């Protein structure tokens with residue numbers, strides 16, 4: 001490997017880390033602002049201590065570095081070394097379809113890896129750290145041990161070997177995942193009608209229940225795998241409907257009356 005390609009690799013990882021870190025902080029502060037104006041959307045009465053939230057923020061900053069390393073190496077292998085499945089000729093339909101394909105594939109990857117790290121052999125060693133937080137806050141999104149990150153986020157390292165996807169589409173998908181992950185840990189039901197069960201899209205309640213109950217609701221983008229494998233929590237649909245309806249009704253009441 002030449003010195004130039006090593007520099008290109010280091011630069012790719014560094015830029016990826018800067019972008020992910022900026023997205024994490026901007027998303028966290030933006031959702032915290034939304035939360036301040038939406039106390040009626042709060043899902044749990046319980047709150048984590050300031051110390052626990054600080055723990056999650058510090059660990060997220062570390063964990064994002066390992067995600068950047070995997071994403072950056074994956075991008076570098078494709079863009080600089082020419083490895084992986086070449087993307088289809090660019091067009092709007094190709095971008096849209098490959099974005100959806102990447103979402104479906106990552107959701108599948110995440111669901112099965114997440115179930116694996118909930119197994120009795122791996123849970124304490126790999127995943128318990130993330131579950132110490134029972135009432136998630138925005139800062140909890142990436143609060144995982146590095147080995148946990150390797151399990152669930154290694155999709156970004158190998159994605160170009162799995163589907164013909166343009167780097168720009170994969171970057172857009174990762175940013176979508178970063179923002180929806182922060183919203184999903186916000187402790188407030190922000191999803192709205194799009195997540196009304198049996199919608200395939202997850203609500204905030206979906207992952208909030210995962211932190212409360214543990215062995216259920218493993219997926220990250222869609223509810224399909226949980227429904228198919230019987231791992232959706234028994235109260236999920238009812239609670240998601242109640243939380244979405246309560247958020248909607250309170251928003252309507254607080255909206256200024258039309259004259």
Ligand SMILES: [Zn+2]
Pocket residue numbers: 114118127130131210
């Ligand atoms: Zn878990």
Ligand SMILES: [Zn+2]
Pocket residue numbers: 130136140141185207211
């Ligand atoms: Zn979580």
